[in-house]
Amino acid sequence: MFDNTFLNAQHVAVLEHWDRRGFRSRANLLATIVDQLPETAELAKQKTLLRALLAKADGLDQADTLLGPTGESNVLYLAGRGDTLVYGSETTSPLAILGLVVAALMTGNAVILHAPYHADWAEQVCRLLYQVGVPSNILTLSQDDSLEQLLATQTLKLMCAACGVLETIDLGRQLAAREGVLVPLVTEIDSVQCSHLLQPDFLWRFVTEKTRTINTTAVGGNASLLALGSASI
Amino acid sequence: MFKTSDILDPAYLNQGAASLWANISPLYAADESVILRDLMRLATPQGNELAKSEQRATTLIEHVRANAGAIHMIDALLLEYSLDTREGILLMCLAEALMRIPDADTADALIRDKLSVADWKQHLSHSDSLLVNMSTWGLLLTGKVVTMDEREDGSPSSIINQLLNRMSEPVIRKVMQQAMKIMGHQFVLGQDMPEAFKCGKPYRAKGYTYSFDMLGEAALTQSDANHYFNDYWQAIQFVGQQQAKFPNEIPASVSIKLSALHPRYEVLQQAREMNELLITVLKLVSHARNLNVAITIDAEEADRLELSLQLFEQLYRHPQTKGWKGLGLVVQAYSKRALPVLAWLAALAQDVGDRIPVRLVKGAYWDTEIKLCQQKGLSGYPVFTRKEGTDVSYLACARFLLSEHLRGLIWPQFASHNAHTLAAIMAMAQHNRFEFQRLHGMGDALHDQVIQQSGVITRIYAPVGNHKDLLPYLVRRLLENGANSSFVHRLADQRCPVAELVQHPYEVLKSRKTLYNPQIPLPSQIFGAQRVNSSSPNIAIHSQWQPFNAAVKAHLNRQWQATALVNGQAVTEHSQMISVSSPANRTITVGTAHFVNASVVEQALQTASTFAPEWQATPVEQRADFIRQLGNLLETHQAELIALCQLEAGKTVQDAIDEVREAVDFCRYYAQQAEQLCAQPETWLDLSGQQVKAQRLGRGVLVCISPWNFPLAIFLGQITAALVTGNTVIAKPAEQTSLIAHRAIELLLSTGIPSGAIQLLLGDGATVGTLLTRDPRVQGVVFTGSTETAQRINRNLSQRDCPPALLIAETGGQNAMFVDSTALPEQVVKDVVLSGFASAGQRCSALRILCVQRDIADRILDLLSGAMQELRVGDPLLLATDVGPVIDETAQQGLLKHIEQMKQRARLIAQTPLPATCDKGTFVAPTAFEIQSISELGREQFGPIVHVLRYEARELDRLIDAINATGYGLTLGIHSRNEHTAAHIEARAKVGNTYINRNQIGAMVGVQPFGGQGLSGTGPKAGGCHYLPRFTHLVALES
Structure with a gap:
């Protein structure tokens, strides 16, 4: 079961390293699969989708320096949420599943992929991702466990689903029944055009925000303020 | 004049x-x-x-x-390493901290931290002073030696380099300490x-x-x-x-x-x-x-x-x-x-x-x-x-x-x-x-x-005095002398x-x-053209305190009446009247509140859902204008709101001021952000390369469920965010602070905002909250409160036969602070007292677990114990009161029970005395315990209780893992002069807000966006740039 895997220190360390790599670096890595994707009828769309998603990396990498009182630095930046279950239902296409997997990986998460109705395709994609350097601790293909079992994964932080509207209701109920962390559900219900995945702020749902405030005066930061007081203007 | x-x-x-x-x-x-x-x-x-x-x-x-002898070596050193250079700042930081560090490992790490990142080479042979040039050589070589066990990418290098580094560390440490003493001698x-x-x-x-x-x-x-x-x-x-x-x-x-x-x-x-x-x-x-x-x-x-x-x-x-x-x-x-x-x-x-x-x-x-x-x-x-x-x-x-x-x-x-x-x-x-x-x-x-x-x-x-006491003084002198612009500096510069x-x-x-x-x-202008900063009197200044105090006093004997407000009308029928008393003194009645029943909840839902399309279609500028007006009104009515916060929520004077300020900031920040976000349609390309043009619109009816600990700021923060983005709102404040909520909505309605946009329901969670969160007309819930309640809301929402609703939940935290031996103990203790005991510890961000490096723990605990004896607990109306009451008897009993349990199994470090005047209210004495392990803690204790844990420097990562393993991730404090250490802890900790070398409470709107992860919340952060987009959805415009 994934609990054992995900609770172990090695997984934690690999996930931290993956998260710290940065969005652009992960996007560059993931971009190398675009031209190697398995042949399907929607290959062109898949390539367009991945390119569009990976192009957002720079924006996500950009830490916001926030205006505030002097003597402090305040920065808002983004990080992956952690262990993410990506589920592809029977009714959906590989296109939406691929989009969610790549989005989740690019945003610094570890992915458990469960797409039993697209088993062969999922296996090919995972193999490809491993080949280009996605660590095996970061991407796990899980076709044998049931969705219920996977939803019980203790360390789960995010659930992504490519499915129909009615399934989202059921998934929402199952997630809400869990104890512990509230696991957000991110869905792509448009398996043909992936119209949600392409929206400008959709990837923000895959990440968590971190604010870092430093009292810079404790490490010499007041020197620049003092210089301002002597400015010749 | x-x-x-x-x-x-x-x-x-x-x-x-x-x-x-x-x-x-x-x-x-x-x-x-x-x-x-x-x-x-x-x-x-x-x-x-x-x-x-x-x-x-x-x-x-x-x-x-x-005069050849007029320029001291130290002047020449400061001339070369002025505070306009990175190297100058690093030397000053080293001088500030090195001599107080008791353990060799941390001292060596600090030297490495400061000397390895600077460009000493550029200072070589710059100065006319032989001593300065020799020092530069020393710093350059030391910088090289201390990084010998790292490759350029930071990975470990050869064994020989590591050995050389380890062998040279005691020598370098001694030399650096001696250098700092020489600098000290200049000024002592x-x-x-x-x-x-x-x-x-x-x-x-x-x-x-x-x-x-x-x-x-x-x-x-x-x-x-x-x-x-x-x-x-x-x-x-x-x-x-x-x-x-x-x-x-x-x-x-x-x-x-x-x-x-x-x-x-x-x-x-x-x-x-x-x-x-x-x-x-x-x-x-x-x-x-x-x-x-x-x-x-x-x-x-x-x-x-x-x-x-x-x-x-x-x-x-x-x-x-x-x-x-x-x-x-x-x-x-x-x-x-x-x-x-x-x-x-x-x-x-x-x-x-x-x-x-x-x-x-x-x-x-x-x-x-x-x-x-x-x-x-x-x-x-x-x-x-x-x-x-x-x-x-x-x-x-x-x-x-x-x-x-x-x-x-x-x-x-x-x-x-x-x-x-x-x-x-x-x-x-x-x-x-x-x-x-x-x-x-x-x-x-x-x-x-x-x-x-x-x-x-x-x-x-x-x-x-001795060198240990010199450090803050030394920094002031270095700051005076070291800046390029200072006279002393320019005098030495030929x-x-x-x-x-x-x-x-x-x-x-x-x-x-x-x-x-x-x-x-x-x-007032620090945010530039974006918005006006919220204002405050300085209560330490007589000329500002006097008129402010008089204005607040004028409201202290008032009786407030609170009712539900549905479609702008006060609802007293179908309701139960509750008497509201002050947590500081239960014999003081502050007013009455009418708690509603199910029929009023239905009226509110009907009104909010009926009006939703019209409000959604209202231009964002108009919506923002109502919210800005509210911000201004809050400042106009500051005295009354402060009096209410003190009487109904037990807030101290400064806490009450900060509460109103935060609410004002939310209004101005969200108004500005919404205009930026919603004014223009957004465009992107679809998979066929066609441009999609979409407008951000409100989601519909949002329910805002807010806590009693920030009865105005969080209450209005949620509501204004939802309203300004085009959602109609049903607000359900905590029952303990109904009066404040009612007055705030009265002020909001007085801006002229349509009454269909905002409904206020007073009552308990079981009646009002449950009905609201199970209703399919509700498109989302914004909640701040306990993790357990957030889970209940999530389950209620999920039981509906409609697509999953938005849930933004901001919950509690087991917030830690790490203190290593480079930290300044006096600053640490001031920040611990403020972070742990201000607002009687009733802040989501409050410090719960203080982790202190063993080498300095005794000194820190002595100081903490002494400082806690100086705190004043009591009537929040008094200016001298540091810590007011907790909100009610349930909270008080829970905290007292925890204190009694901890007394059995942990060492009591200190407990602030409670004066007899506290008998009439629900007070809990600020208390600090020393524990042996994080596992001794159960759930978050939402009150003035700090648990202290000693740790060995080498156990730092294990401790970070243990804190992460609690599952909570809201705030974190770090006190360290070693910037590498601080950055390492910050990067590894799974928390939403990290504060380095300061207290860990009092996040400013738009400056420190606030919210956690894991058990501490879903995100996005309140008061941040990603918050408002979650209140909207993008609707494609017809081409």
């Missing part, structure tokens, strides 16, 4: 001290341009003063520069009085005298205050004995800091100061008078000025002081109140009949003053924002002090290291009834010249033309476009 032109009239002082006192406080943050225009009249050079001062200053500078005369007296002998032979200062910063505990008292006592004793031995020498004096003599030297504790501190200082004064050793009371932060003057007056008028001319005071010229303070002191001397020695300094806390005012949103600064503004003020004050009618009233002592200032004073003076002062280790050559040329007495302010150094500040200031510094915006 105070006018400088009046004070040169001898009759002016005849008004008496009591009358002139009234001039001081109103100038606290007065218009800088107005004050400076006035001061410039007094500072204008008269007759040939301008030429004389320039000429004299030129001569002084030329003499100093011609001796480690004790005999040593100081001995070291001062050559200077006394030159004609100098001394004012000895006992090193040490503000006392946090009574024990520290006693220690400082003994130091001062001994110093006075010693100086008295030496005076008797050497009667022909100019008498030395002792400088004292009031903050060192009392653990709570603050305006808010005025009653204690005027009693306890007065007694303490009187003992020193009597002792000093008996030995005829003059005492000078040092100036400190601007908030303490009025208190220090009141204390001084009490001391000065005391029978024990009467007839003595030895009690003096320091006045800071950078203060806008400096001149009226001097006038008041002169009138006081005239009233009493004894001369007062007054040391005029420029002021050493300028950066702190600017920062605090911006943080607090005050109306202005208490200090001048330009250096030349301070210099003009200094000369204006000097002219007054040198005027003939002050003869016998004030003994002026001009402290400066600026050649022009000294020259200008000599040019102004028609007599020599004054003295100059300088700091030990600064301006030696300059003042040697002054003594030789003028014969004026010069006194050296000389710190005495490249700086003399003509630039002798410019009269009056001329310089006159040449500026504005008298104020345009690079330092007023506190």
